[in-house]
Amino acid sequence: MNTNLFAAVFTVVIGSVIWVGMNQNDPSWSGNMNTCTGECYEQWKEAHGGGIAALETAKQAALAAASPEALGENYYTGCVACHGANGAGGIGPQLEGQPGDDIVAKLTAYRAGETRGGQSAMMWPVAKPMTDDDIQNLAAYITTL
Ligand code: HEC
Structure with a gap:
């Protein structure tokens, strides 16, 4: 070495x-x-x-x-086709600008199978599987649009 x-x-x-x-x-x-x-x-x-x-x-x-808005945003991907990415409406009415309480009341009515407008049948299957939390989260997100 x-x-x-x-x-x-x-x-x-x-x-x-x-x-x-x-x-x-x-x-x-x-x-x-x-x-x-x-x-x-x-x-x-x-x-x-x-x-x-x-x-x-x-x-x-x-x-x-895991905030309500984020969870609602996630759920809202299933609404985009009819209500638009920014809630401006399309096949379904405009959601943007609606107060959260209204969104909650309307979704709760559809979930219960109630008729609101002439095309409520389109919303019944959408709202049926929603939990109360889902509805609250969606309302929280939609009010941010
Ligand atoms: C297949 C198309 C379609 C999809 C998907 C859909 N909607 Fe709708 N939505 C409609 C139509 C059509 C109406 C109007 C129903 C009526 O005449 O009562 C409506 C109505 C509504 C209303 C009441 C609006 C108002 O001012 O009267 C809310 C709130 C709503 N939808 C939320 C949602 C949410 C949240 C989702 C996703 C989870 C969703 N919709 C998915 C078509 C759709």
Whole structure:
């Protein structure tokens, strides 16, 4: 073994030993997590706060995605063909601009099989499977149009 190669191998071996030694004393080293509680955990959190903050953000995003408006928007994809993407109407009447209470009352009436206008039969099968929450969510979304 020539001296240069020996020196290189020596450096790597000693370097690794020192690196592992250093990191085991470092509370922020994840390999030490099992014993990292209390103050150690606080330090780890400070050092890795980004990860936790990102998780918080993802959680908030998931909650926001489950808002009535978002759920209503999702349900509204089944209404677009007749009422238009922006609720401007088409085959069905314009929904844009209608108060949420009116939307709720009208959908509830269709769900109950009531006749409102001359084409109510088109809305009966649409409204029949709706839950109260579906109707509230749709109203919440339609009022944002
Ligand atoms: C196949 C076409 C069609 C689809 C799909 C449809 N609608 Fe309708 N919608 C109509 C028609 C036609 C009317 C008018 C019915 C009448 O004469 O009472 C109507 C009426 C309504 C009304 C009452 C409007 C008013 O001012 O009188 C609401 C609210 C409504 N629809 C909401 C929805 C929602 C929400 C969806 C999706 C979940 C939906 N509709 C899907 C055709 C449709």
